[in-house]
Amino acid sequence: MLRDIDLNEISDGKLYENNDMVKADCGGCKGCCDCCRGMGSSIILDPLDVHRITCGLDRTFGELMDDAIELNVVDGIILPNLKMTDKKEACFFLNDDGRCNIHAHRPGICRLFPLGRFYENNSFKYFLQVHECPKKDRTKVKVRKWISTPDIKRYEKYVLDWHDYLGSLQEHIMSPGGEKDMKAVSMSLLRRFYQQPFNKTEDFYEQFYKRLNPYIF
Ligand code: SF4
Numbered sequence: 393m394l395r396d397i398d399l400n401e402i403s404d405g406k407l408y409e410n411n412d413m414v415k416a417d418c419g420g421c422k423g424c425c426d427c428c429r430g431m432g433s434s435i436i437l438d439p440l441d442v443h444r445i446t447c448g449l450d451r452t453f454g455e456l457m458d459d460a461i462e463l464n465v466v467d468g469i470i471l472p473n474l475k476m477t478d479k480k481e482a483c484f485f486l487n488d489d490g491r492c493n494i495h496a497h498r499p500g501i502c503r504l505f506p507l508g509r510f511y512e513n514n515s516f517k518y519f520l521q522v523h524e525c526p527k528k529d530r531t532k533v534k535v536r537k538w539i540s541t542p543d544i545k546r547y548e549k550y551v552l553d554w555h556d557y558l559g560s561l562q563e564h565i566m567s568p569g570g571e572k573d574m575k576a577v578s579m580s581l582l583r584r585f586y587q588q589p590f591n592k593t594e595d596f597y598e599q600f601y602k603r604l605n606p607y608i609f
């Protein structure tokens with residue numbers, strides 16, 4: 393989530409759409425895994441991320457909670473994030489060769505990096521983070537190719553709808569008297585979108601929208 397940050401300080405000053413070319417291609421990140429270490433709780437997982445990982449590894453959300461992910465409060469809502477483990481503060485899925493063990497199932501934030509999303513006017517665009525990735529010789533790549541997610545239009549709509557939904561819940565919790573609902577909102581959210589698995593043989597987005605109901609408590 394990007395707030396109270398001057399975009400000009402952290403980006404190249406441009407906003408990109410999915411068909412634009414952007415200097416983000418790290419050429420396979422050879423020899424580097426900086427964005428898989430020391431990320432704290434910042435790699436927050438959305439329902440599609442968890443769906444991908446649970447299907448790809450054939451593990452339940454509960455099993456992932458044993459080692460790979462953890463829960464943290466984000467603006468009043470409990471959400472899962474990738475866990476950084478051991479002294480090196482490395483992602484659980486980073487292997488000894490410094491490569492991602494779940495590359496095909498990696499979360500949306502990992503697919504984006506070093507891009508970020510800038511939400512404005514009921515929409516979002518992409519921006520290039522200029523201080524985060526140390527690779528100096530990055531080449532241009534189309535944003536949609538870099539993100540490497542099928543059905544980009546549906547994916548972007550889902551990203552926006554999920555972002556707006558969380559925003560409305562967070563707004564409620566932060567409003568006068570809303571704090572009392574904090575636990576119930578989080579428990580319901582976790583149960584409906586994370587713990588209760590999505591059917592891997594059915595369309596994810598159709599299942600997601602069936603569960604997306606503005607009144608969760
Ligand atoms: S910091 Fe940049 S080069 Fe290093 S792993 Fe991440 S995206 Fe690749």
Ligand code: SF4
Nearest residue numbers: 428483485486492502
């Ligand atoms: S899931 Fe893979 S790409 Fe993402 S932080 Fe972990 S090791 Fe890195």
